[in-house]
Amino acid sequence: MTVFHEVRFPFSVSVGASGGPERRTDIVPLVSGREQRNTSWADSRRRYDVGPGVRSLTDIHTLIGFFEARRGPLHGFRFRDPFDNRSAAPDQAPDPADQLIGTGDGAVTQFQLVKHYESGGELWTRTITKPVEGSVRVAVEGVETFDFTLDTANGRVTLADPPASGQAVTAGFAFDVPVRFASERLDLALDEPGAASALSIPLIEIRV
Incomplete structure (x- = not known):
């Protein structure tokens, strides 16, 4: 198997x-x-x-x-x-504001880690499935939160409480x-x- x-x-x-x-x-x-x-x-x-x-x-x-x-x-x-x-440039430490991973709707608590690559107005989004344990930082509407769990086997972040509708959920991480x-x-x-x-x-x- x-x-x-x-x-x-x-x-x-x-x-x-x-x-x-x-x-x-x-x-x-x-x-x-x-x-x-x-x-x-x-x-x-x-x-x-x-x-x-x-x-x-x-x-x-x-x-x-x-x-x-x-x-x-x-x-x-x-x-x-x-x-x-990592979610940031090679010479920078991951910051909770690095990557937008979702937007709150008042109900959803789970968000997939992703990394965005942008150049010349074009954007490609990469799914991050293997984050490094202990490196992930998360923020909701710009405020860092520690009330979350991380599944390091698939890169999914689960917040303790659902973000309000329209609130940006961001993350920084190594992977x-x-x-x-x-x-x-x-x-x-x-x-x-x-x-x-x-x-x-x-x-x-x-x-x-």
Whole structure:
């Protein structure tokens, strides 16, 4: 049975990782030289390569243990994206006013964590399903509240009392990306006594 393991990929091995978001776009060239473009994905998906983080036999030991415990690509796990892992800018701490996650209607108490990406008047909203425990801060109409519970397995915030109609519910948080190993094998090399490397260890984002 496939399950998601609520554990984070070892940070010591992830230092030096590369990767980022990808999109799927179908491009059809026309006789006129113009193009027709259509996206088959509503959301982006992230890919990473953590191979560059392997530098020692200690890293190899840690990596093999993690890979085997996940049964290779069978079970998903958490990964800290080195480039995009919080509701604020990379050099700023999460603030409860960072992201709008909903608007009160006097009845609803549960809100999904999201992150908004905006540029040139265009907006894309990303669902955040793996917040980091202890990092989430919530505000209702600009006033921080501590009367809420958080489900770290799906990123849902439940307030003790429903916000009044029209009140903005905002949140700040750090988050991980749900991923799995994208290969069924680890290609490792012993470069010299005490030193090791891995050409590539691909990870791919999964939906949970």
